[in-house]
Amino acid sequence: MAKQKGPLSQIEKFRATFFDECAERLTEIEDILETLPEADEETRSERLNELFRAVHSIKGGAGAFNFEDIVKVSHALEAALDHMRSRQITTSEDAIEKLIDGRDLLADIVDRVKAGKKAIAKRVKETVRSLEALFADVELAGAESAEAPSTEDILETAPKADSKRFAIKFKPTARLFETANDPLLIVRELKALGDLKTSLDANLLLPLEKLNPLESYLMWSFDLTTDASRDAVEEIFEFVADACALRIEEVSIEEPETASEAEVVASTGPTPRVPPPPPSSPPPTPSPQNTPTAVGSEPPPPAKVSSARKITSVRVDLDRIDTLVNMVGELVITQAMLEQYGEAVALHGGENFHRGLETMSSHMRDLQDGVMAVRMQPVKTVFARMPRLIRELSRKLGKKVRLTLRGEDTEVDKTIIELLSDPLTHMIRNSLDHGLEMPADRLAAGKTEEAEIILSADQRSGRIIIEVIDDGAGINRERVLGIAVERGLVDAGAELQPEEIDDLIFAPGFSTAEEVTDVSGRGVGMDVVRRSVQELGGRVTVLSTPGTGARFIMALPLTLAVMDGMIVRVGDEKYILPLACIIESLQLAPEDVQTVMDQAQVVRHRDEYIPLVSLASLFNVGGGLLNVSDRLVVFVETGMGKTLGLVVDDLLGQRQVVIKSLEENYLHVEGVSAATILGDGRVALILDVDGLEGMIVPMHGFQSRAAINILPENEVSP
Amino acid sequence: MTTASNQSNGAPVLPATLTDAEGPKSDDVESQFITFSIGSEEYGVDILVVREIIAWTEVTQLPNTREFVRGVMNLRGSILPVFDLRCRFGMGLTEVAKTHVIIIVYVQDKLIGILADSVSQILVVKNSEIRPVPDVDLVVDQEFLAGLANSEDRMVAVLDVEHLFDPEMLRDSVDKARSMVAKGESNGD
Numbered sequence: 029m030a031k032q033k034g035p036l037s038q039i040e041k042f043r044a045t046f047f048d049e050c051a052e053r054l055t056e057i058e059d060i061l062e063t064l065p066e067a068d069e070e071t072r073s074e075r076l077n078e079l080f081r082a083v084h085s086i087k088g089g090a091g092a093f094n095f096e097d098i099v100k101v102s103h104a105l106e107a108a109l110d111h112m113r114s115r116q117i118t119t120s121e122d123a124i125e126k127l128i129d130g131r132d133l134l135a136d137i138v139d140r141v142k143a144g145k146k147a148i149a150k151r152v153k154e155t156v157r158s159l160e161a162l163f164a165d166v167e168l169a170g171a172e173s174a175e176a177p178s179t180e181d182i183l184e185t186a187p188k189a190d191s192k193r194f195a196i197k198f199k200p201t202a203r204l205f206e207t208a209n210d211p212l213l214i215v216r217e218l219k220a221l222g223d224l225k226t227s228l229d230a231n232l233l234l235p236l237e238k239l240n241p242l243e244s245y246l247m248w249s250f251d252l253t254t255d256a257s258r259d260a261v262e263e264i265f266e267f268v269a270d271a272c273a274l275r276i277e278e279v280s281i282e283e284p285e286t287a288s289e290a291e292v293v294a295s296t297g298p299t300p301r302v303p304p305p306p307p308s309s310p311p312p313t314p315s316p317q318n319t320p321t322a323v324g325s326e327p328p329p330p331a332k333v334s335s336a337r338k339i340t341s342v343r344v345d346l347d348r349i350d351t352l353v354n355m356v357g358e359l360v361i362t363q364a365m366l367e368q369y370g371e372a373v374a375l376h377g378g379e380n381f382h383r384g385l386e387t388m389s390s391h392m393r394d395l396q397d398g399v400m401a402v403r404m405q406p407v408k409t410v411f412a413r414m415p416r417l418i419r420e421l422s423r424k425l426g427k428k429v430r431l432t433l434r435g436e437d438t439e440v441d442k443t444i445i446e447l448l449s450d451p452l453t454h455m456i457r458n459s460l461d462h463g464l465e466m467p468a469d470r471l472a473a474g475k476t477e478e479a480e481i482i483l484s485a486d487q488r489s490g491r492i493i494i495e496v497i498d499d500g501a502g503i504n505r506e507r508v509l510g511i512a513v514e515r516g517l518v519d520a521g522a523e524l525q526p527e528e529i530d531d532l533i534f535a536p537g538f539s540t541a542e543e544v545t546d547v548s549g550r551g552v553g554m555d556v557v558r559r560s561v562q563e564l565g566g567r568v569t570v571l572s573t574p575g576t577g578a579r580f581i582m583a584l585p586l587t588l589a590v591m592d593g594m595i596v597r598v599g600d601e602k603y604i605l606p607l608a609c610i611i612e613s614l615q616l617a618p619e620d621v622q623t624v625m626d627q628a629q630v631v632r633h634r635d636e637y638i639p640l641v642s643l644a645s646l647f648n649v650g651g652g653l654l655n656v657s658d659r660l661v662v663f664v665e666t667g668m669g670k671t672l673g674l675v676v677d678d679l680l681g682q683r684q685v686v687i688k689s690l691e692e693n694y695l696h697v698e699g700v701s702a703a704t705i706l707g708d709g710r711v712a713l714i715l716d717v718d719g720l721e722g723m724i725v726p727m728h729g730f731q732s733r734a735a736i737n738i739l740p741e742n743e744v745s746p
Numbered sequence: 747m748t749t750a751s752n753q754s755n756g757a758p759v760l761p762a763t764l765t766d767a768e769g770p771k772s773d774d775v776e777s778q779f780i781t782f783s784i785g786s787e788e789y790g791v792d793i794l795v796v797r798e799i800i801a802w803t804e805v806t807q808l809p810n811t812r813e814f815v816r817g818v819m820n821l822r823g824s825i826l827p828v829f830d831l832r833c834r835f836g837m838g839l840t841e842v843a844k845t846h847v848i849i850i851v852y853v854q855d856k857l858i859g860i861l862a863d864s865v866s867q868i869l870v871v872k873n874s875e876i877r878p879v880p881d882v883d884l885v886v887d888q889e890f891l892a893g894l895a896n897s898e899d900r901m902v903a904v905l906d907v908e909h910l911f912d913p914e915m916l917r918d919s920v921d922k923a924r925s926m927v928a929k930g931e932s933n934g935d
Contacts, residue, residue, distance in 0.1 A: 692824065703818060703825045
């Protein structure tokens with residue numbers, strides 16, 4: 029499929045990389061902004077520096093591609109951050125809110141630009157203004173202190189009394205271009221600081237035929253009148269410090285303009301065509317990693333130290349990883365096949381062959397784990413979006429909420445991470461909108477004014493369990509039932525267990541919101557959650573205690589690629605039972621089985637009555653064993669923590685299987701989560717224990733949908 | 747069968763829409779159909795939607811599905827459903843033998859297998875020669891036919907594969923199967 033697109037041109041590749049990078053940086057910015065309010069003094073300034081760098085690299089890239097809107101907004105963000113950094117504005121809630129708005133807009137524009145659309149000019153302007161307003165409030169910063177290029181018209185304001193004047197000489201080396209910096213952006217930034225006079229010295233420019241396009245020949249002299257600090261001026265050159273010759277001098281306002289001859293400090297980059305330093309220039313600087321050398325400057329800000337970061341990760345196309353994963357999958361199948369043959373060979377004196385096979389299978393497992401690990405990511409990436417969602421929603425709804433995150437480092441397959449975001453968002457919206465009470469109601473109920481939502485991730489028996497726990501009012505069963513009856517989801521007279529009522533909120537077309545809000549309540553929410561989770565081979569359930577809160581539990585497979593399974597036989601069919609859900613298995617004796625209420629059968633096991641489910645009758649499979657005592661019961665655990673006894677004919681052994689989608693070419697099959705290919709090339713279905721349970725639990729007042737008798741007379745094969 | 751599978755090797759990947767039964771398109775354009783037999787009847791599918799033709803292989807049954815869903819098979823790592831066309835047309839389950847074939851076709855981005863008795867030939871007809879289905883009582887629901895074409899002295903019913911196994915219909919059939927199970931009716935013969 030991917031091949032059809034044809035090779036990307038070089039520029040398109042760069043573009044793609046730029047957008048990739050933007051996405052990463054934007055996530056980074058979001059992350060940092062979320063944690064900023066809690067950060068202490070020291071980490072705060074470090075975080076601000078990180079923010080600044082992230083925004084700056086977006087701006088730099090956008091400048092190179094001429095994405096003006098991105099430059100505008102990122103510039104405004106940068107300016108605001110800069111002021112924050114120099115502590116002219118505090119990191120107040122409001123300020124962070126505005127920064128977040130700015131980031132959102134930036135993300136929006138990046139998306140639009142990526143899709144080749146124009147940004148909404150009005151929004152750009154508004155956001156830029158609101159960001160500017162942030163530091164305009166601060167008395168130190170004058171109106172023209174840090175204007176974005178969009179507001180150039182108000183730049184020509186008279187210098188204030190405390191204005192300073194800087195004479196700046198700037199001679200970029202070729203390295204500046206190599207590092208994808210653009211002098212124009214620097215000039216714009218300078219201009220944003222105040223009143224700027226620019227003169228270009230093109231004396232070094234060679235005739236066109238001798239010109240090396242990769243070399244830098246131009247230099248500039250700037251005369252900047254600003255009330256920004258010297259630091260602020262130096263900041264602008266921060267990222268090009270090692271790629272230019274620079275001299276910043278403060279001159280008195282009255283002083284006439286300094287001579288404009290080519291007066292440049294010694295270059296640090298490998299520039300062959302730098303003119304010999306004129307006598308008036310300061311002594312050449314010894315270190316190549318120099319910060320802008322300015323006469324009488326203070327020690328450089330600490331931020332500059334961390335410019336050289338070690339590369340510890342590689343960006344790899346997901347397609348490539350997928351190819352690798354697929355390949356390993358096929359290998360696993362082949363290996364399973366070889367193992368089958370190998371067993372036969374071993375019987376005839378081929379022990380060494382067999383040993384070799386065993387070694388190979390252990391290597392295979394390592395290889396597979398390794399490849400899978402490449403796809404694993406911490407759930408943090410999804411969780412990080414939630415604090416913000418909660419803040420916005422709680423503001424909109426007028427509720428007070430505290431969010432606690434747990435287990436953010438739990439790792440899960442990237443595909444699942446991506447698909448997790450929507451259901452999780454729905455669930456949190458649901459909890460906030462329907463679960464949590466208004467502050468006043470909470471106080472009246474003897475609870476704290478501030479509600480709590482806990483979002484936790486945990487790895488349990490090969491699955492990832494994600495829980496959204498709130499301490500709200502719980503599910504209002506009376507109302508839920510009323511609505512369900514009203515919508516025709518349940519018969520009026522039906523008697524339902526409390527849990528069954530709770531489960532109704534997942535029914536299609538169910539919405540308890542009395543009016544449609546833009547938060548939740550379009551009647552799709554929880555239904556969509558359940559469906560999308562099921563499509564991932566997971567399940568979602570709710571446990572609710574009226575008055576004290578609700579707990580949504582989402583259980584998902586850790587990976588969509590492979591799993592350990594037990595092959596079970598029922599009649600002529602083989603099925604795979606996920607190993608993770610098997611508790612134990614045992615042989616049935618007729619006297620163990622008891623019939624309850626004339627239809628359900630249970631088995632007494634370890635002082636517990638466990639419902640029995642005959643796979644043969646559930647799936648209408650013929651040709652099975654007729655004698656109960658010949659059959660096996662496998663105890664499996666469902667997502668709700670219930671135990672179920674699956675009656676099967678035989679256990680054929682454990683195998684690692686590659687999970688293949690049934691839905692890709694067909695449809696979802698009840699009781700089946702996916703399929704796999706066995707060593708003989710045949711397809712085997714992977715059982716979905718929760719789905720199986722769902723098939724026997726009478727729903728909405730219906731009779732049980734499948735007979736679960738396992739007595740011989742019901743087992744007549746068709 | 748040999749000719750057909752040779753031909754289908756180069757079949758393009760993307761499905762093409764089938765000729766409309768109602769209004770024949772640009773008259774002189776020729777269409778190619780792979781024809782196959784089910785019992786004494788000949789059916790044809792647009793060659794452009796046929797990906798390949800393979801000999802019958804054992805399929806894995808799916809629980810609680812309609813009878814004509816024979817099960818799923820493995821086609822080089824993809825899992826796809828196999829439908830029994832004879833059964834789909836209400837003529838009972840096919841008693842499969844090694845000589846039966848599965849025609850793999852693309853329907854709405856999905857790969858499905860159609861079980862047929864044997865593949866006959868590649869039929870080339872002008873679009874103008876495909877006639878609408880007359881309004882008579884056929885065994886086959888008329889909505890699944892795109893038209894009728896003549897092959898020498900035989901009549902070939904051109905199938906509208908998109909309609910025949912479209913997902914909505916299948917979903918519907920799954921529900922039906924479920925309710926049959928729920929009512930305790932036998933799903934088999």
